[in-house]
Amino acid sequence: MADIPSLKLNTGASIPQVALGTWESAPDDVYDAVKIALDAGYRHIDTAMIYGNEEAVGRALQDSKVPRQEIFLTTKLWCKDFRNPEAALDASLKRLRTDYVDLYLMHWPFATKEENGKDVIDKDVDYVEVYKALAQLPTSKAKAVGISNFTIERVQRVLDSKPAKVPAALQVELHVNLPQQKLVDFCHSHGIVVEAYSPLARGNLDNEVVKKIAKKHNVEPANVVLSWGIARNTVVLPKSVTPARIQSNLKVIKLDREEVEELNKIAKEDGLKRHCNYGNSFDFDTFDGDKDSK
Secondary structure (H helix, E strand, O other): OOOOOEEEOOOOOEEEOEOEEOOOOOHHHHHHHHHHHHHHOOOEEEOOHHHOOHHHHHHHHHHOOOOHHHOEEEEEEOHHHOOOHHHHHHHHHHHHOOOOEOEEEEOOOOOEEEEOOEEEEOOOOOHHHHHHHHOOOOOOOEOOEEEEOOOHHHHHHHHHOOOOOOOOEEEEEOEOOEOOHHHHHHHHHOOOEEEEEOOOHHHOOOOHHHHHHHHHHOOOHHHHHHHHHHHOOOEEEOEOOOHHHHHHOOOOOOOOHHHHHHHHOHHHHHOOOOOOOHHHHHOOOOOHHHOOOO
């Protein structure tokens, strides 16, 4: 079994720092991937309604030999469902074949609606009010709640609204080409755990610094960048449906301070690279010019 480090949420619960990400994983593939991951030692699975694979994740969890209480399970509230978060959560729980999730996240900081057969921004819905509704959800259904794809300013707006619960976690795109150190530091100062999706930068692992450190430790470049994320006290969510990769991604190495600093400099030398911005679909500047991304 893998020895996976964990962090404490502001609820007191532990969250494993390595999770299986399932974004863009087809249902048939994700069923096998979740079972393989759990057999390999993963105890954290991340999914979302919009991924279209909650039902397959739920079947895999049910068919595995790992007790539900040993698994940290995350899913997300989609933008079209912002007007009724509890109904959306109930639908996710049914698909996931479980009575609760360990973390329920607001997927993006804007609502959408269908208009003339096309998705558009629903300007009548304020994400702050949506989060406040999430904070009121029964803990029997959502042990913890949080947010995703928020900037510092948007997190601050949520905090200023004095919700019933401070977000337990913020999930954002994080990797060596998008470190978002200001955002990470801000969240940590408020007791908010930061989770990194696309921590492998979508396979962009050819950086010479990454390869040099990987050779030194006799590991894959992926292990270096994932270990860098763990060294920053973030949660990493590598996605894979390949058995060998799923197992390999669990290998965490201890990076020294010099190695961490070398990896920190990659974004400054190579430039920032963001791979995911759903707001672009609506000409919506979700990340406010990426001023917090360095």
